[in-house]
Amino acid sequence: xxxxxxxxxxxxxxxxxxxxxxxxxxxxxxxxxxxxxxxxxxxxxxxxxxxxxxxxxxxxxxxxxxxxxxxxxxxxxxxxxxxxxxxxxxxxxxxxxxxxxxxxxxxxxxxxxxxxxxxxxxxxxxxxxxxxxxxxxxxxxxxxxxxxxxxxxxxxxxxxxxxxxxxxxxxxxxxxxxxxxxxxxxxxxxxxxxxxxxxx
Numbered sequence: 001x002x003x004x005x006x007x008x009x010x011x012x013x014x015x016x017x018x019x020x021x022x023x024x025x026x027x028x029x030x031x032x033x034x035x036x037x038x039x040x041x042x043x044x045x046x047x048x049x050x051x052x053x054x055x056x057x058x059x060x061x062x063x064x065x066x067x068x069x070x071x072x073x074x075x076x077x078x079x080x081x082x083x084x085x086x087x088x089x090x091x092x093x094x095x096x097x098x099x100x101x102x103x104x105x106x107x108x109x110x111x112x113x114x115x116x117x118x119x120x121x122x123x124x125x126x127x128x129x130x131x132x133x134x135x136x137x138x139x140x141x142x143x144x145x146x147x148x149x150x151x152x153x154x155x156x157x158x159x160x161x162x163x164x165x166x167x168x169x170x171x172x173x174x175x176x177x178x179x180x181x182x183x184x185x186x187x188x189x190x191x192x193x194x195x196x197x198x199x200x
Contacts, residue, residue: 005171008065012174015058020181022051023188045192049125052140052185056121059114059178062171067107069171070097091169099150106154110175113147117182137190144183151176 021027028040039047069091091097098105120140124133155176159166 005065008061009170009174012058012062012065012171012178015054015061016174016178016181019051019053019055019058019178019185022047022054023185043128044197045189046125046128048185048189048192049121049128052121052182052189053118053125055178055181055185056114056118059175059182060111060118062174062178063107063110063114065107066091066171066175067105067111070105070107091171097154100153106150106172106175109150110147113143113150114178114182117143117147117186134190134193137186137193141183141186141190144179144186147179148176148183151179 021030022039025044031037031040039050042050099109117140120136120143124130124136127133130136151172155172158169158172
């Protein structure tokens with residue numbers, strides 16, 4: 001695995017993990033010990049919006065890398081992961097790396113998908129009192145649930161359908177985790193918005 005891929009993997013994982021950590025009030029003392037006291041003082045909804053943005057950042061970063069590897073394997077051999085690694089094997093099979101019934105690769109699809117989710121989360125982060133905030137959160141929850149379904153289809157196809165499988169692609173696992181974390185955060189924020197505890 002190339003050093004650049006290792007860095008992308010670590011940054012993406014850190015973004016997803018940080019996003020998940022913002023969901024729990026029990027993490028406040030840890031944020032304080034890391035010098036992030038301003039984060040622990042934020043209202044729960046705003047803190048989770050920041051976590052959603054970091055999780056989406058991790059998802060976008062890993063999606064870009066998946067797309068680049070898919071493009072490289074289309075024209076030749078990728079230098080971003082070892083030729084015999086799970087990522088190279090999983091992402092080089094073009095027949096199983098497109099969304100069913102479309103001609104859109106998983107990497108490019110998730111770049112676009114996370115961009116829309118990022119717009120929703122960033123709009124609310126910049127204006128937590130946005131009049132259509134509840135609608136934005138509902139759309140984000142529904143879209144991130146759809147993202148989970150598509151990411152799981154990608155993972156199952158890699159485990160069950162690729163020749164020489166099952167193969168495990170660490171980047172793809174992080175992509176699934178990013179979708180799951182984003183959904184969990186949107187779901188929690190949507191519930192908080194409905195019960196008027198979003199900014200408590």
